Amino acid sequence: MLDLAILGLLREEALHGYELRRQLSDFGFWSVSFGSLYPAMRRLEKLGYIETDDQTGRRKEYHLTPEGKAQLQEMLEDDSTVKDDERSFNLRLAFFRYMEPESRLGVLERRRGHLVDRMASSRASMKQRAARTKQKMDRYTLALMEHGIESAQADIAWLDDLIETERALTPKKERARSRKARSRAERLIAE
Amino acid sequence: MLDLAILGLLREEALHGYELRRQLSDFGFWSVSFGSLYPAMRRLEKLGYIETDDQTGRRKEYHLTPEGKAQLQEMLEDDSTVKDDERSFNLRLAFFRYMEPESRLGVLERRRGHLVDRMASSRASMKQRAARTKQKMDRYTLALMEHGIESAQADIAWLDDLIETERALTPKKERARSRKARSRAERLIAE
DNA sequence: TAAAGCATGTAAGAGGTTACATGATTGG
DNA sequence: CCAATCATGTAACCTCTTACATGCTTTA
Numbered sequence: 416m417l418d419l420a421i422l423g424l425l426r427e428e429a430l431h432g433y434e435l436r437r438q439l440s441d442f443g444f445w446s447v448s449f450g451s452l453y454p455a456m457r458r459l460e461k462l463g464y465i466e467t468d469d470q471t472g473r474r475k476e477y478h479l480t481p482e483g484k485a486q487l488q489e490m491l492e493d494d495s496t497v498k499d500d501e502r503s504f505n506l507r508l509a510f511f512r513y514m515e516p517e518s519r520l521g522v523l524e525r526r527r528g529h530l531v532d533r534m535a536s537s538r539a540s541m542k543q544r545a546a547r548t549k550q551k552m553d554r555y556t557l558a559l560m561e562h563g564i565e566s567a568q569a570d571i572a573w574l575d576d577l578i579e580t581e582r583a584l585t586p587k588k589e590r591a592r593s594r595k596a597r598s599r600a601e602r603l604i605a606e
Numbered sequence: 607m608l609d610l611a612i613l614g615l616l617r618e619e620a621l622h623g624y625e626l627r628r629q630l631s632d633f634g635f636w637s638v639s640f641g642s643l644y645p646a647m648r649r650l651e652k653l654g655y656i657e658t659d660d661q662t663g664r665r666k667e668y669h670l671t672p673e674g675k676a677q678l679q680e681m682l683e684d685d686s687t688v689k690d691d692e693r694s695f696n697l698r699l700a701f702f703r704y705m706e707p708e709s710r711l712g713v714l715e716r717r718r719g720h721l722v723d724r725m726a727s728s729r730a731s732m733k734q735r736a737a738r739t740k741q742k743m744d745r746y747t748l749a750l751m752e753h754g755i756e757s758a759q760a761d762i763a764w765l766d767d768l769i770e771t772e773r774a775l776t777p778k779k780e781r782a783r784s785r786k787a788r789s790r791a792e793r794l795i796a797e
Numbered sequence: 798t799a800a801a802g803c804a805t806g807t808a809a810g811a812g813g814t815t816a817c818a819t820g821a822t823t824g825g
Numbered sequence: 826c827c828a829a830t831c832a833t834g835t836a837a838c839c840t841c842t843t844a845c846a847t848g849c850t851t852t853a
Contacts, residue, residue, distance in 0.1 A: 554771075556703075
């Protein structure tokens with residue numbers, strides 16, 4: 416997670432730890448602590464993925480080595496290690512330009528599927544709870560769950576845009592299956 | 607975090623670990639692992655916050671002790687230990703009904719302020735980056751950041767609804783300062 | 798009767814945080 | 826020149842996950 420973020424940010428330009436941290440939080444990822452960032456950079460240096468040549472004292476600017484570049488590529492491409500959480504997805508999306516165009520659609524659709532699943536099970540549990548206990552949920556819990564569903568819907572609509580654009584950019588055969596899977600998902604959403 | 611979730615869910619009804627986990631994920635909080643859940647319940651039992659009397663073998667239903675109830679109250683009320691992340695806020699909101707009405711507005715406004723801040727700094731860094739590097743951001747990064755801002759705006763609007771409703775429910779004097787703080791925040795949002 | 802799901806638990810370790818320590822540089 | 830910010834780092838610890846182990850119960 417953190418390793419991916421470091422390598423990804425360093426792919427574009429050489430950075431030192433402090434600046435890396437700023438960018439990480441500016442992108443809206445997360446505010447990693449220095450106690451986690453600096454040891455991570457040391458580790459990546461030992462692994463030969465990043466290095467620094469300027470000894471000019473104060474700042475320690477790291478840049479990607481060819482091995483680091485290859486490692487980044489592998490981390491982005493290998494979806495067996497991908498977690499289904501938002502941060503993991505956002506991180507990949509931020510580095511989409513470094514990915515193989517064919518892999519991008521897969522990442523987007525996987526994220527979409529995950530959101531659809533979560534929404535469906537959230538809906539189901541709301542109904543089940545309404546049926547089980549006669550009294551309705553308290554105002555706050557209801558607001559929380561409804562907002563969760565609405566946010567997920569907005570995210571899915573946004574993903575659909577991205578998917579559509581991506582499809583237009585990489586015209587390929589064999590789209591029938593994906594389209595079918597998508598309309599099934601849409602039925603699930605529609606209550 | 608996990609402790610708060612366990613105590614909060616047990617406040618309404620006695621539950622065993624397996625069921626607790628299901629509810630936790632149904633609420634959209636997170637899918638806690640058993641390797642984390644069971645030890646946590648043990649710990650809470652040793653602390654005297656929860657207990658079980660049914661030895662009927664298979665399931666171990668825990669319920670809240672009076673001490674556990676007091677502890678829950680304290681965890682909900684004490685905002686010095688509150689983290690500003692989404693999960694922490696959602697968890698508190700789900701247990702709003704157990705909180706003092708006077709504390710609720712504070713939680714909502716604190717969350718609002720946090721979102722406004724993050725959005726403002728995200729906006730600022732986008733502009734700064736646009737000015738610094740002549741070339742515009744790649745399509746994906748742009749989509750990510752814009753969507754982040756839009757999501758935050760939607761969350762803020764939702765919070766405003768909650769805040770308004772809450773104000774109507776707890777009519778009090780001394781609202782002028784809060785209202786002023788809120789309109790300042792609104793100016794920040796409006797680009 | 799086998800497979801799938803229910804239910805509880807342990808051990809090891811990944812992946813972070815907090816708190817602390819240090820010092821250089823910049824701006825009012 | 827003093828405070829704030831920049832900048833790097835260490836040590837202790839905390840929270841949670843993964844992987845494993847066990848056995849019961851329901852369903853096809």
